[in-house]
Amino acid sequence: AQSVTQLGSHVSVSEGALVLLRCNYSSSVPPYLFWYVQYPNQGLQLLLKYTSAATLVKGINGFEAEFKKSETSFHLTKPSAHMSDAAEYFCAVSGSGGYNKLIFGAGTRLAVHP
């Protein structure tokens, strides 16, 4: 069975500091991995996705993530946090079950302070 673990339900950084949101997955098949962002009372927006083409994936708003098979990780990073990055971030995995079943992590709420 597939699963996703996001380490840290809350992360707080200063504006301009590095953002690192951690995601570990388990999958018995080559996974497809996604990061989504959610602003309060809104739906989810895709930040980036890994589909085996390249291990370093660049997304929108300056975010990127690196797929590390040996560590079963797909951590999300941004070199310099902006106040507008404050939101909840979800890591998700798919790849088995015969349909696009996205398995989501519990989410990490990012706070950015001046």
Place this chain on the structure above:
Amino acid sequence: DGGITQSPKYLFRKEGQNVTLSCEQNLNHDAMYWYRQDPGQGLRLIYYSQIVNDFQKGDIAEGYSVSREKKESFPLTVTSAQKNPTAFYLCASSRDSLNTEAFFGQGTRLTVV
């Protein structure tokens, strides 16, 4: 503009009532999904549909029902059998059901009063 529209944004239900949440997409996507979001639990799959006139139960289907009579529409009914319906409900669609990215609506917040 192409996208997914959920309505209403906020919904209040009395105990014992059924309510239906609307989800419409104009992306020409085959697959559609309903997720439930509770604080600290991520998103859990309620139902999904890979094609018109077909749908399958997800991980937490009890107390919910769906229909897929048209490609663009996938309404969710929260029945009185759902013991704890207060949550944020998200509808999504994808081009097909094979690992393509999902696009989400803005959500419906359901509160039982």
